[in-house]
Amino acid sequence: MSGLAGRGRDALAVVLVGDELLLADVVDVNGVWLGRRLAEAGLRVVSTTQAPDDVAAIVTAIRRALMDAPSVIVTGGLGPTSDDRTTAAIAAMSDTATSIPNPVGSAAGIRLQQADGVVYALPGVPREMRAMAEASVLPDVLSRAGDLPVTRRRSLRLVGLTESAAAARLVPLEDRLAHDRGATIAYVPSPGEIEIRLTVRRDADQAAAEAALQTYMSMAAEALGPAVYGVDHDSLAAVVIRTLVRNRITCATAESLTGGALGAALTDIPGSSAAYRGGVVAYATDLKHRLLGVPAYHLARRGAVDKTTAIVMAEEVRMRLAADFGVATTGVAGPDEQEGKPPGMVFVAAAGPDMAPVANALLLTGDRGTVRRRAVVHALDLLRRAVLGLPMESPAAPRR
Numbered sequence: 250m251s252g253l254a255g256r257g258r259d260a261l262a263v264v265l266v267g268d269e270l271l272l273a274d275v276v277d278v279n280g281v282w283l284g285r286r287l288a289e290a291g292l293r294v295v296s297t298t299q300a301p302d303d304v305a306a307i308v309t310a311i312r313r314a315l316m317d318a319p320s321v322i323v324t325g326g327l328g329p330t331s332d333d334r335t336t337a338a339i340a341a342m343s344d345t346a347t348s349i350p351n352p353v354g355s356a357a358g359i360r361l362q363q364a365d366g367v368v369y370a371l372p373g374v375p376r377e378m379r380a381m382a383e384a385s386v387l388p389d390v391l392s393r394a395g396d397l398p399v400t401r402r403r404s405l406r407l408v409g410l411t412e413s414a415a416a417a418r419l420v421p422l423e424d425r426l427a428h429d430r431g432a433t434i435a436y437v438p439s440p441g442e443i444e445i446r447l448t449v450r451r452d453a454d455q456a457a458a459e460a461a462l463q464t465y466m467s468m469a470a471e472a473l474g475p476a477v478y479g480v481d482h483d484s485l486a487a488v489v490i491r492t493l494v495r496n497r498i499t500c501a502t503a504e505s506l507t508g509g510a511l512g513a514a515l516t517d518i519p520g521s522s523a524a525y526r527g528g529v530v531a532y533a534t535d536l537k538h539r540l541l542g543v544p545a546y547h548l549a550r551r552g553a554v555d556k557t558t559a560i561v562m563a564e565e566v567r568m569r570l571a572a573d574f575g576v577a578t579t580g581v582a583g584p585d586e587q588e589g590k591p592p593g594m595v596f597v598a599a600a601g602p603d604m605a606p607v608a609n610a611l612l613l614t615g616d617r618g619t620v621r622r623r624a625v626v627h628a629l630d631l632l633r634r635a636v637l638g639l640p641m642e643s644p645a646a647p648r649r
């Protein structure tokens with residue numbers, strides 16, 4: 250059974266009303282906010298449905314939602330205009346509704362008690378919906394739910410492994426989780442990175458939830474090894490800067506296809522000035538020679554998108570900018586090929602004291618922006634591994 254299924258006291262169903270949502274003229278933010286906020290409060294959103302501005306369709310959606318959960322939150326369609334049909338739908342279901350005050354707007358909400366649960370209808374305007382959910386709906390749902398199971402969630406953040414490679418290493422953990430009905434694992438990928446989310450629920454027992462979560466986190470961290478760069482809300486760039494600062498180490502960047510994005514990622518982090526010396530953006534091939542000393546004959550013979558070019562860029566920027574470590578990117582962002590090399594072919598390199606320079610050859614998928622973002626991630630990871638003396642895995646082309 251999935252951790253979210255089941256019509257428990259802590260279950261909620263959400264119904265989002267509005268033709269504009271179904272037509273995708275408006276991107277839903279109410280369902281997203283409710284999902285997050287209710288989970289924070291220890292509740293579970295077990296289903297979210299969208300319904301058009303139509304009385305029969307809204308009634309059907311609410312009735313179905315009541316089969317999923319004893320609390321249903323409806324948003325949208327409460328206003329006085331002819332396209333707002335939620336009020337009529339609620340009226341069609343019963344005549345014993347009470348109103349929910351709206352502290353920030355004119356349209357009041359409706360609380361409707363049914364035999365199988367309670368329906369809370371709120372306005373569609375996100376700001377009003379949020380204010381009323383906080384002030385009235387959440388407290389009411391929580392008091393009706395009574396003692397809730399305790400939910401604890403933590404994340405590991407990985408870089409340099411594909412989703413399938415990560416999953417393969419986590420088979421023993423997943424086997425163990427299969428015997429724990431209160432525990433779930435989720436893989437949340439973003440370009441170049443994966444977040445592994447572990448969630449544990451225990452009946453009103455916080456210590457048990459925390460102990461189990463700690464065990465699972467340790468198992469996962471051990472199985473994933475140096476691919477784990479951080480936990481919870483860590484970011485790769487922040488971890489790199491923190492590591493450099495802690496070890497009193499400086500770095501410099503030599504960038505081609507990332508055009509300064511690597512330096513931008515590092516300087517985004519408060520305190521980066523203690524660790525980041527600066528960078529050279531050598532976008533044109535001749536600048537790789539003029540500013541970074543890549544031999545002209547090498548560039549003529551092997552091109553700018555080349556492993557040795559990346560290594561020389563990293564070594565030279567390290568020397569020229571007087572930094573402990575140098576890190577470099579060169580590659581084809583796309584959409585067109587360059588020097589006969591395909592879009593997504595990227596080399597990242599790092600050079601530092603007491604180490605032979607290292608480079609990774611990557612074949613990154615995705616559009617131009619994605620290739621560039623992922624090149625930044627891989628360069629940061631190479632720097633992290635070089636500074637910490639961690640093994641360099643040569644990542645196979647990840648899916649995203």
Ligand code: ATP
Binds near residue numbers: 267270276327372374
């Ligand atoms: P009002 O009294 O302001 O008309 P209402 O309850 O009738 O409020 P709607 O008319 O359905 O709500 O929507 C009001 C505004 O909120 C519209 O601009 C609509 O696009 C927006 N809205 C509705 N639902 C959502 C949602 N799920 N996510 C984001 N915006 C939404």
Ligand code: MG
Binds near residue numbers: 328329332333
């Ligand atoms: Mg309206």
